[in-house]
Amino acid sequence: MRISARAIPAVLGPVVGVLAVAEAYLDAAFASHAGAVWAPGLLLGVGIVLATWLPVAGPLVAVACFPLGLLVGAPDIGGAGLIGLIGITAWAGWRLPRRRSLLVLAAAVAAGVLTSLLAGQSPWEAIFQPVILLPGWFLGVLSRTNGERAAELTRLAAALDAERERTAEAAVAAERTRIAREVHDAVAHSVSVITLQLGGLRRQLTDPLHREVVHNLERLGRQSVAEMRGLVGILRETTSASTPEPSLNRVHELITEVGAAGLPVRLEVTGDRGDVPRLLDASAYRVLQEALTNVLRHSGGAQTTVTIGYAAEKVTLSVINEAGRAVTDTSENGGHGIIGMRERVALFRGTLRAGPEPDGGFAVRATFPLGDAA
Structure with a gap:
């Protein structure tokens, strides 16, 4: 089943928003700052959904939720925020050209590192942000590259099939020309000579019955030559097999x-x-x-x-x-x-x-x- 790239933000955004609200009220570390946690989480979900129509602006709105959460009193990014951040960077790597997806990745890393430093967290948190985001972005880029290669292989396969058909048609045309040449040069010539000799023999016969038999053979020979010449004309036609027969x-x-x-x-x-x-x-x-x-x-x-x-x-x-x-x-x-x-x-x-x-x-x-x- 093929997944539409536009459908992912539309599904991921609401999921992240719901997780952010749940985390704000179910995690004891955030219970005293519930509003400061779920409000940025909802903004993150909205930014992810906007990426469906605004593939660059939407992710930038999403990553802006982390500094905003710090300003309104959130103690940390939170698990839901980290899930959304990984998801949107991976989607950008898959959906966007390399330079534009790098812009989204750089904004996400900067927002995460800045939030960790301003929140007074350990340096490890500042290192952890790019470490966790880079693999997600890379997987998205890898998926995009594989998709482009698959499309290119499909195009090349179609081109090879078309070339194979053209080669086969050319081979058939060449064979038809060879057969036409052989029929014209060998068979038609021999039958023409036989017909002429029958005509000469008929004129020398005196028995009416014999003359009638030879006359019928001569007529049959001339008819055969005419049919073979018509067949040669059709064989030499340059139309392909897909062209309707003249009629x-x-x-x-x-x-x-x-x-x-x-x-x-x-x-x-x-x-x-x-x-x-x-x-x-x-x-x-x-x-x-x-x-x-x-x-x-x-x-x-x-x-x-x-x-x-x-x-x-x-x-x-x-x-x-x-x-x-x-x-x-x-x-x-x-x-x-x-x-x-x-x-x-x-x-x-x-x-x-x-x-x-x-x-x-x-x-x-x-x-x-x-x-x-x-």
């Missing part, structure tokens, strides 16, 4: 982002989404993202309409901007531009048209075939 299901988020950047966009969706292949879905999202990014760069904030059409045999996208400014290629800035969009659409044997509209606007239209047409 037309997130089109509202995309439009919200470009809208916040200053581009007014109206979205129209027709048809039933149905079962859209994952690779095609990701590529369609990237094409739409690139088109909107280019419009945002070159349109000057003109009204833009995005239309997504779902049909049994195809998915269509259109981005129509009323400004009439051409969407130029931005590959030199790290984007794909129209060339990159054409490449993404071509992976699925689709079509992309980009150009001015008859009414003066500019449009980008992409078609992604589904099923056997892909």
Whole structure:
């Protein structure tokens, strides 16, 4: 259970005050000076409680009770006063920075030694005051130091965890890049060569049945190459594992982002989404993202309409901007531009048209075939 530093003075103060009153009436040595003993004791308790809000002024008020008690006739500090003095110096060492806690310690030692000397007590009493207060203050400082070290260790542990996650993400990204390179350079190349050879073989066959079988194998090979190229594109994405996968299901988020950047966009969706292949879905999202990014760069904030059409045999996208400014290629800035969009659409044997509209606007239209047409 963690103890709040602010709660300690609020509890210690009343306890010390009650002990001071009890000591004044129950200890025979103080019975004849009861009022002179419990009044400073109550002041000590009040000063300790004030330390909750005034961490330096409160302890100084508390230690002032000893010279005050001497002035009103108290014969000694008393046990309750000594308990309060040890408690407030230990709390100051724990709660306050080193210099401010030393101020409280010096005031407590000075008050105790001065009271002992003025009361005519033995020199031992003057030595006893700092001897008994220093360990209390030191324990408070030690607790503060341990707490600071624990907080620093917690911060370092969190930093190490974050660094470990970044290292793991970098390792995963590097491995994904290596796999993508191997798939592209080895597997996709080999399947492409096989597909080309099947095409050459098909043209040499005369039997229609054989030609149909080889044609189906050739079509399957081309489809496999397209799928592998799409997979390579996804593997080369630099997004982390925590980033949502690109999908037309997130089109509202995309439009919200470009809208916040200053581009007014109206979205129209027709048809039933149905079962859209994952690779095609990701590529369609990237094409739409690139088109909107280019419009945002070159349109000057003109009204833009995005239309997504779902049909049994195809998915269509259109981005129509009323400004009439051409969407130029931005590959030199790290984007794909129209060339990159054409490449993404071509992976699925689709079509992309980009150009001015008859009414003066500019449009980008992409078609992604589904099923056997892909």
